[in-house]
Amino acid sequence: MVRLRSLALLAAPIGVALVAWSCERQPNAxxxxxxxxxxxxxxxxxxxxxxxxxxGGRIDYPPxxxxxxxxxxxxxxxxxxxxxxxxxxxxxxxxxxxxxxxEWVDHRPEMEVNxxxxxxxxxxxxxxxxxxxxxxxxxxxxxxxxxxxQNTGESDLDFEVWDCDNGEPGVGHDGFAIxxxxxxxxxxxxxxxxxxxxxxxTGGNRQFHPxx
Amino acid sequence: xNIDNFRRAILAVGLVLPMSWTAGSVxxxxxxxxxVSVSTPTINQTATSAILPPGGDMxxxxxxxxxxxxxxxxxxxxxxVSGGADPTYGSSAVSSATLGxxxxxxxLITADGVVAxxxxxxxxxxxxxxxxxxxxxxxxxxxxxxxxxxNTRMDLPGVGYVLLNEQLESGDGAxxxxxxxxxxxxxxxxxxxxxxxxxxxYQTVGDIIVGSxxxxxxx
Numbered sequence: 001m002v003r004l005r006s007l008a009l010l011a012a013p014i015g016v017a018l019v020a021w022s023c024e025r026q027p028n029a030x031x032x033x034x035x036x037x038x039x040x041x042x043x044x045x046x047x048x049x050x051x052x053x054x055x056g057g058r059i060d061y062p063p064x065x066x067x068x069x070x071x072x073x074x075x076x077x078x079x080x081x082x083x084x085x086x087x088x089x090x091x092x093x094x095x096x097x098x099x100x101x102x103e104w105v106d107h108r109p110e111m112e113v114n115x116x117x118x119x120x121x122x123x124x125x126x127x128x129x130x131x132x133x134x135x136x137x138x139x140x141x142x143x144x145x146x147x148x149x150q151n152t153g154e155s156d157l158d159f160e161v162w163d164c165d166n167g168e169p170g171v172g173h174d175g176f177a178i179x180x181x182x183x184x185x186x187x188x189x190x191x192x193x194x195x196x197x198x199x200x201x202t203g204g205n206r207q208f209h210p211x212x
Numbered sequence: 213x214n215i216d217n218f219r220r221a222i223l224a225v226g227l228v229l230p231m232s233w234t235a236g237s238v239x240x241x242x243x244x245x246x247x248v249s250v251s252t253p254t255i256n257q258t259a260t261s262a263i264l265p266p267g268g269d270m271x272x273x274x275x276x277x278x279x280x281x282x283x284x285x286x287x288x289x290x291x292x293v294s295g296g297a298d299p300t301y302g303s304s305a306v307s308s309a310t311l312g313x314x315x316x317x318x319x320l321i322t323a324d325g326v327v328a329x330x331x332x333x334x335x336x337x338x339x340x341x342x343x344x345x346x347x348x349x350x351x352x353x354x355x356x357x358x359x360x361x362x363n364t365r366m367d368l369p370g371v372g373y374v375l376l377n378e379q380l381e382s383g384d385g386a387x388x389x390x391x392x393x394x395x396x397x398x399x400x401x402x403x404x405x406x407x408x409x410x411x412x413x414y415q416t417v418g419d420i421i422v423g424s425x426x427x428x429x430x431x
Contacts, residue, residue, distance in 0.1 A: 054269060054296035056306040058329060058344035071348035071359070074325050078310050078344075080292035082269040103272040105290050105310060107325065116276060116288055117312070150274075168333050170306075171343040203329040203344010207304030209296055 041142055041162050041195065046129040048095035050087040050211060053128075053141045053163050056080035057170060057204020064192040066172050066200045076202070077187055079104045079176070081161065083143045085128035097143060100125025102161065104178060106187070113151035120180065122147045123155060130210075131162075135195045136175070138165040139208030147180065157182045163206060166194045170205030238430060239297040240266070241305035242390070245328065245425040247289030248278050248311075252400065252418035255281040262291035264305065270294040284420055286326075288312035295427070302335020305427040308344070314422055316398060321374060323350040328395045328423035334431050340391040342379055342425070347395055350376070372401035372416070382428060390428025394421045 060069045060076045069075040083100035090096055102122035111118045128143035144160030157180055164175035175198025179186040188197035247260035260275040271293050278286040288311060295305035311326040325348030332340040342362075350357045352366050352374060360376035367373045375397040382390035400418035403411040 052296060052298075054294050054306075055304055055331075056270075056292055056294045056308060057331070058308070058327065068344070068346060071325055071327075071346040074348060076327070078290070078292070078308050078327065078329070080270050080272060080294040080306070080308070082294050082296070084269070099269075101270045101272075103270070103290070103292050107310065117290075119274070119290070121272075168335065168337050169339045169341055169343070170331060170333070171341065201344075203327070203331070204306045204308070205304055205331045205333055207296055207298075207302065207333060209298045209301050211298065211301065 052209035119150035165208035243293035395423035
């Protein structure tokens with residue numbers, strides 16, 4: 001019995017150490033090579049740490065701006081998005097996402113498919129890496145996976161998003177951008193942006209949680 | 213201290229410490245949105261709604277074509293809610309409802325783009341807002357209405373009245389904060405008649421709400 005107690009006393013600190021180690025930063029993680037290069041979100045500055053980003057919002061693109069377009073123009077996009085990762089890498093160094101979701105609606109008339117707004121729906125979120133980007137004060141995440149175009153049924157399309165929590169409120173501070181290379185679709189801003197290639201939110205909020 | 217006392221001490225800490233964490237971890241968030249809701253004595257229906265469950269991250273719903281009781285039709289409705297509660301780094305909730313063409317009461321009210329968006333966050337600062345909400349090409353009783361101010365009221369003779377961009381705040385602004393925006397809220401009324409048939413007042417007999425978003429957070 002005494003041996004068992006001793007074993008338990010020894011095992012406890014080891015367990016605590018293991019948990020602490022699992023939460024430690026593991027730099028130099030890489031996302032899968034898909035779509036556009038990562039050169040715009042502070043190249044090379046990504047780490048694989050526990051992270052969670054939640055929220056949604058509205059972007060009025062184009063043009064690149066912080067104000068809403070006239071409502072009658074219908075030149076805007078709305079979305080909800082969240083991602084969570086525990087800072088684990090696979091054998092290729094990809095920083096894995098534990099779970100996530102993306103619902104994206106592009107209301108622009110020129111993007112309509114058969115008379116309906118373009119609707120992108122993530123079917124899988126595979127990676128999430130934290131960008132050590134000083135211009136997003138609360139936190140920034142580059143993440144992505146696979147999505148389906150709800151209007152056409154096209155699926156298994158790679159997507160990536162750039163996600164920036166730049167203080168409160170989200171409007172006029174936070175940023176978001178998306179790219180789906182297989183269909184040549186991107187909403188990205190490079191001149192009016194909290195952090196390239198994100199576009200300022202004109203509604204909603206992004207909330208960064210540096211936790212499991 | 214012998215080993216048994218040491219074990220009792222560890223046990224006590226192990227039991228009491230988590231209880232203290234629970235007591236301090238009351239952070240919470242709520243978010244819900246819907247495209248169309250009709251409530252009358254004969255109809256009680258909400259179409260395209262999303263409600264964030266406790267501990268949930270995101271919920272979506274959509275409908276290409278909505279028709280409720282001959283009172284409301286709408287195209288391309290999307291309801292999206294997302295949020296996260298975090299006692300350390302702050303909590304946030306965002307909800308949105310978007311619609312394309314909307315027609316209420318056989319054309320009495322029309323619009324071709326509705327966005328209801330509510331956002332609440334609590335952390336270093338407390339904030340709730342409806343930024344991002346908008347109405348496109350809104351026509352009420354034949355009158356074009358552009359960018360209505362919060363809680364704009366217009367009478368609808370024989371029907372009741374409509375509140376445009378209706379905003380309802382909640383919370384104390386310190387430990388709780390929340391807001392609801394109803395972009396089009398028709399209040400259906402009937403006259404109350406006196407003994408001689410004169411109108412003595414009006415009673416509300418129903419509601420039609422198009423584009424509703426609610427968010428709230430608790431520290």
